[in-house]
Amino acid sequence: MSNCKYLRIKSKKYKRYIYCQKDKKEITFDICKKCNHKEYKKTKEIKNKSSKLAKAERNRNSILQADSKHCFVCGATGKLDKDEAFGGSNRQTSIKWNLIYYLCRKCHSRKEIDKELRQKLHDNAREVFIEKYGEKLFLKEFKKLYIK
Numbered sequence: 001m002s003n004c005k006y007l008r009i010k011s012k013k014y015k016r017y018i019y020c021q022k023d024k025k026e027i028t029f030d031i032c033k034k035c036n037h038k039e040y041k042k043t044k045e046i047k048n049k050s051s052k053l054a055k056a057e058r059n060r061n062s063i064l065q066a067d068s069k070h071c072f073v074c075g076a077t078g079k080l081d082k083d084e085a086f087g088g089s090n091r092q093t094s095i096k097w098n099l100i101y102y103l104c105r106k107c108h109s110r111k112e113i114d115k116e117l118r119q120k121l122h123d124n125a126r127e128v129f130i131e132k133y134g135e136k137l138f139l140k141e142f143k144k145l146y147i148k
Contacts, residue, residue: 005041007032056092062100064128071104073117081108085125086142093141097133099125122146 006022020027022037032038049057060082065072071080080102084094094100101121103111111117126146129138139145 003040004032004035004038006037006039053092056095060095060100061098062102063098063132064100064125065102068102070102071107072101072121073103073107073110076104076106078104080104083108083111085121086146090142094125097129097141099129101125119146 006020008019008021009016010019011017017026018028018032019025020032020035022035062068062082064085068080070077081104083101083103084091085099085101086094107117111121123146126138
């Protein structure tokens with residue numbers, strides 16, 4: 001498919017067709033390829049992670065799990081992903097306090113869908129953090145208790 005900035009895919013009565021905004025008419029891909037006034041879209045560069053963030057992510061350790069060779073959920077071995085206990089706006093805080101789980105790809109994907117599993121992992125991380133550092137610090141750092 002062409003990446004011309006004038007190329008559009010439109011539909012009329014549920015039938016799709018290719019439209020050139022420059023010529024203001026319906027065209028085919030062959031016509032678009034041979035076009036004289038073809039201009040390409042400018043693509044935005046993907047913002048790279050800062051070196052500080054990249055280093056923090058590489059050096060993640062876990063206070064939640066001593067065994068980095070087995071999945072925390074199912075116990076599988078093999079290629080494991082490092083996954084932060086609390087995601088979203090608290091992802092960096094999870095990295096800072098080493099609240100990292102080692103999960104197999106299957107459990108990592110399941111965690112994104114399964115609210116119950118995610119809640120169990122949150123509960124475990126909260127309990128370990130509070131046991132080690134206290135509830136006041138947990139509230140100060142994470143701003144909420146992650147209780148259902």
